[in-house]
Each structure stands twice: as structure tokens, then as C-alpha cells.
Amino acid sequence: MPTYKAPLRDMRFVLNELADPERLRALPGFEEMTADLIDPVLEEAAKICEEVLLPLNRSGDEEGCTIENGVVRTPKGFKEAYQAFSDGGWGGLSSDPEDGGQGLPQTIGMVVEEMICSANLAFGMYPGLTHGAYAAIKKHGNAEQKALYLPKMVNGEWSGTMCLTEPQCGTDLGLIRTKAVPSDDGSYRITGNKIFISAGEHDLAANIIHLVLAKLPDAPPGTRGISLFIVPKFLPTEDGKPGQRNGAVCTALEHKMGIKASATCAMSFDDAKGWLVGKPHQGLRAMFTMMNAARLGVGVQGLGLAEVSYQNAVAYARDRLQGRGIDGVKAKDKPADPILVHPDVRRMLLTMRAQAEGCRALCAITATELDVATRHPDAQVKQDADDFVQLMTPIIKAMFTDFGWDATAMGMQVFGGHGYIRDHGMEQFVRDARIAQLYEGTNGIQALDLVGRKMPQHAGRYLRSFFHPVLAYIEQHEENEAMAEFILPLSKAFGRLQQATAEVARRGFTDPFEAGAAATEYLRLFGLTALAWMWARMAEAALKHPDDETGFYKAKLATARFYMQRMLPQTSALVACIMAGGETLKQFEDAAF
Numbered sequence: 001m002p003t004y005k006a007p008l009r010d011m012r013f014v015l016n017e018l019a020d021p022e023r024l025r026a027l028p029g030f031e032e033m034t035a036d037l038i039d040p041v042l043e044e045a046a047k048i049c050e051e052v053l054l055p056l057n058r059s060g061d062e063e064g065c066t067i068e069n070g071v072v073r074t075p076k077g078f079k080e081a082y083q084a085f086s087d088g089g090w091g092g093l094s095s096d097p098e099d100g101g102q103g104l105p106q107t108i109g110m111v112v113e114e115m116i117c118s119a120n121l122a123f124g125m126y127p128g129l130t131h132g133a134y135a136a137i138k139k140h141g142n143a144e145q146k147a148l149y150l151p152k153m154v155n156g157e158w159s160g161t162m163c164l165t166e167p168q169c170g171t172d173l174g175l176i177r178t179k180a181v182p183s184d185d186g187s188y189r190i191t192g193n194k195i196f197i198s199a200g201e202h203d204l205a206a207n208i209i210h211l212v213l214a215k216l217p218d219a220p221p222g223t224r225g226i227s228l229f230i231v232p233k234f235l236p237t238e239d240g241k242p243g244q245r246n247g248a249v250c251t252a253l254e255h256k257m258g259i260k261a262s263a264t265c266a267m268s269f270d271d272a273k274g275w276l277v278g279k280p281h282q283g284l285r286a287m288f289t290m291m292n293a294a295r296l297g298v299g300v301q302g303l304g305l306a307e308v309s310y311q312n313a314v315a316y317a318r319d320r321l322q323g324r325g326i327d328g329v330k331a332k333d334k335p336a337d338p339i340l341v342h343p344d345v346r347r348m349l350l351t352m353r354a355q356a357e358g359c360r361a362l363c364a365i366t367a368t369e370l371d372v373a374t375r376h377p378d379a380q381v382k383q384d385a386d387d388f389v390q391l392m393t394p395i396i397k398a399m400f401t402d403f404g405w406d407a408t409a410m411g412m413q414v415f416g417g418h419g420y421i422r423d424h425g426m427e428q429f430v431r432d433a434r435i436a437q438l439y440e441g442t443n444g445i446q447a448l449d450l451v452g453r454k455m456p457q458h459a460g461r462y463l464r465s466f467f468h469p470v471l472a473y474i475e476q477h478e479e480n481e482a483m484a485e486f487i488l489p490l491s492k493a494f495g496r497l498q499q500a501t502a503e504v505a506r507r508g509f510t511d512p513f514e515a516g517a518a519a520t521e522y523l524r525l526f527g528l529t530a531l532a533w534m535w536a537r538m539a540e541a542a543l544k545h546p547d548d549e550t551g552f553y554k555a556k557l558a559t560a561r562f563y564m565q566r567m568l569p570q571t572s573a574l575v576a577c578i579m580a581g582g583e584t585l586k587q588f589e590d591a592a593f
């Protein structure tokens, strides 16, 4: 059975020594957010994840969800765990105290999310979707909707969903067929079929609040004609209790590769009563609030799985005896050396570690900017922070989830054939990791978002939110000898990114196919450079502790070196691909595929 210990030491490092805690504390409402307040929260979160959620991860996978006459049941133990989770206030950790939330920074919320994803990704889907729906209603709902729904979603009594996908409509939401017809009382009747709806039906909460995309009768065609509706499973009574059953039912559960304890539902809306959120035909904008938050959350899923896979792979590599060290016997008293001694196993472990720690750092930095973008009193500072978050969102979603897949596959590889056998639980991590590359917009779509929207928007303003601070950082440390081994490779990768950016922008301007052809490699190049910036900064922080006896900072420096020397050079190959252009993709005859 896999084990998991929340990496609290590393989490504290990124929160206190890498991200800027003063920047957080300067925000209105966060003045008291000192380590003294945050540490116990992290420790309690670790406890519930390690002691309550982790033990249900395997059984949840084995048992899955079941459906009988439209009633969906989650696996044994999930109900109790959900209750404990909600009672502990974990669902509303970063929600507004006005709605009953704990009002903690989203930076802390993301760290806790990582723990949840490591311990039990399928469980995390239920509060995760609820939090996304909360964010959308909070931003776009009217006062009455906020008062009715938000407190119950924050305390976990009611849960939430996002209902976008239909059989004919996945990436291209302009193809939505679900209809919304106005009623005399100001509500709407919603009719249509949605598929793949996470947490669409289950037995954890007393009510389920669906956020549904649908088209009004006078809707303009395409994505400009989509509106957003609140459609509760039970229509709330006057006193806010779940009342009459609404026409929103689960018709089937999808059978799928992983996250089996997360109910993925085919939903039928049959003249269901719903209420418009925000303005007519502006539903996609409102839903994007939810999707942007969710995209960062999905990125964290990749990070969480990379971490738990790494931890288990290290433990196994210490124990498993096979062969002798290529450079001599290491464990003379044993019949063979632990596989930890083999260079290829060390390569895999260090890759996973560098991925997880690098992503954790980038996540903390981005989440801090998210808090600044949400709360800072100065409009310009707010906008600058938001630009950075906008730019990083597709990178975090796509690169972190690709790493989640890589790292879980490597974790399995470290176990050899035993990783493929169910007993050790490593194959579940692989299966669970795969979905994160697909939902919330496939990773290919994230790459298009980066080159097609984020890159050109506001004449490159989003790009500047990254390019300027990285350049300033390189210049600041150029003369620092101790940092040279980190700054030089960062500077080279940064140069490659600048070169590729100019080329993709130039080519994409005359031929959008060219931008599309470069998108995935460009996103990875960007992400690896962003991680190099993180690793340089982590090395800088570690160099401040030359006398550290715990080994923590020494290991940090060693991982930074590994990243710079063994992972960052991938940027050269990526630039070569990007520079080669899209002709080979374009010219291949369709019929020849």
C-alpha cells in the first residue's frame, strides 16, 4: 500500500523563503497570516490527508461509484470522510469569511490542495468542483443567489458542479445544444444532455448545485450565445432547505481509467428549473472564472501525484535489492545493493523530485500573485499580478499535469514489474494522473491559449509580467560567483525563450497554423524556463545556509544542479523544433494518415 507524508518542510520553505510572505501579509485581511498561524493549519491538513483520505484512496479505486435507479453512491468511507472534511472547514479554507469561509490566502489553499491530491485525488474532486462553482457564483451571481448558495457550499452541506460538456461538444463550446427557456416567474426551464460531469450525482451532500451552460432562444450563434444557469438538484425552499426534486438526473456513470471514486455522470436536464447567473449570453465569461481557478487546481493535481509517486519510489528504491553498483559494491553485508545506487534509478528519482519541488515553487509564487490580484488596493499592482497569473495558468495546467503523468510513470518504472502489479498502488497513480492532461481544456488547448491569447493580448503585456522580472533577476545575480552555475543556464534558456517568442509571434501573425504548430513545444519551453527561474531562486535561498546540518538545503542545491544540468537542456531541442516550423505538419496529405 502506498504511503504519504505531506512534505511540510518543503512547503514551509516555498511559503516562507521563496514566495514573499511579507507581500501576502501586506494585503488587507492577511495582516495576521504569520507562520505561527499558518503552520498549525498545514499540520492539521497533513493529518486529515494522511489519516483520513489516504486510507480510502485504494479502496475507493477498487470499489468505485455505483448507480441504482439514478441514485449514485460513493465508495465506503467517503461519506464519513467528507463529513469530517467539511466539519473541519477544509472546503472553505480560502473562501470569504462573509460566506462562512476561513478567509485564508489562496496560496495556503493551494498548498493544502496539493496534499489532498497526493492523498486521494478522486475525493478531492468533490470539494474542488464545489470551490470552482462557489468562485463563479461569488463573482457573477446576484445578492440573492450569493446569500442562498454560498454559505452552504462553503460548509460542504451543498456541493457544486460545472456542466459544459455534451456529446457533440467538448473543446468547442459553441456547439452547445442545451436550451434555456424563460418562465414567467423569472426562472428558466433547462433542457438538454450533458456528459462527463464530475460530481454530477453522489451521496455526500444534501443538495447539488449545477452550473449549467445553455442557450437562450434568442442566442447568437457560437460561443457568444452561451448563458450560465444555476440548476439545483433540489429546489431550495423559502427557508433555504432542499425542497422539491428538480429535473436534473444522472442517467449513467462513465466507466473510466482512473479517479474511479469520483462520479463522472451523464446528466439529463428535463425542463429543469434554473436561474440565470450574470447577464444573458455572457455565460462563458462567467464560466471562465470557474475554469481559470479550476485549471490551476488541475495543475496542482499533477504536482500532488508527482510528489506521492516520488515518495513511494524512493522508499522502494532504498529497500529493493538488485544487482551491484556499477562502480563497485555498496552494501557488502547484503546479497545485492539497493536499486537506489543505480544511475538510471537515481536519474528517475531526481527527475521526479526536481519536477515536484520546481512545480511547488512555481505554484506558490503564482498563488501569491493570485492573492495580490484579488486583494491589493492599488489597481496597477492588482493588474500586474493578474497578468502573471493569466500567463502562468495554461503553463501550470499543462506542464504540471504532463509532469504528473511522467512522474507517476517513472514511479512505476522504479518499481519494475511490481509497479505494474496492483499490490503496490503505483499503477493507480498512473491511471489517476492521466485525466488531468485532458479535462479543463486538454493540454493542447492550453498551449493554444498561451500562443493564441496570452502571447498577443494587450500587445504582449502578459508576457512582460514574466520577462521583466526574470531579466531583472538575471542581471541582479550576474556578478555573483556562487550563483553562476544557476544563472548561466537560466540566462541561456531565457535567451532561447525570447528567440522562440519573437519567432512564434512573427510567424503566427502571418499564418496562425504556424503558431498552432509550435504551441505545445513553446509551452514546455516556457514552463521549463519558469522552473529554471524557480530553481535559481531556490538555490539562492539555500546558499544562505552553508552550515545547515539537516541536509535540507544541501539537497536543495543538489537538485537545483541536477535540474540545470540534466533537465533544462531540453530547451535546446524544443527551440530547434519550434524553429523548424509547421510545414511538415501542413504538407502531409490528409488521405495519407
Ligand SMILES: Cc1cc2nc3c(=O)[nH]c(=O)nc-3n(C[C@H](O)[C@H](O)[C@H](O)COP(=O)(O)OP(=O)(O)OC[C@H]3O[C@@H](n4cnc5c(N)ncnc54)[C@H](O)[C@@H]3O)c2cc1C
Binding pocket: 162, 163, 164, 165, 169, 170, 171, 172, 195, 196, 197, 198, 199, 256, 264, 435, 438, 439, 440, 441, 442, 443, 444, 445, 448
Ligand atoms: C473523467 C472526466 C471528468 C470530466 N469532468 C467534466 C466536468 O465536470 N464538466 C464538464 O463540463 N466536462 C468534464 N469533462 C469533459 C472534459 O473537459 C472534455 O473531455 C475535454 O474538455 C475535451 O473535450 P472532448 O473530450 O470532447 O475532446 P475534443 O474536444 O473532441 O478534442 C479531441 C482532441 O482534439 C483536440 N482539439 C480539439 N479542438 C482543437 C482545436 N481547436 N485545436 C487544436 N486541437 C483541438 C483536443 O486537444 C483533443 O486532443 C470530463 C471528462 C472526463 C473524462
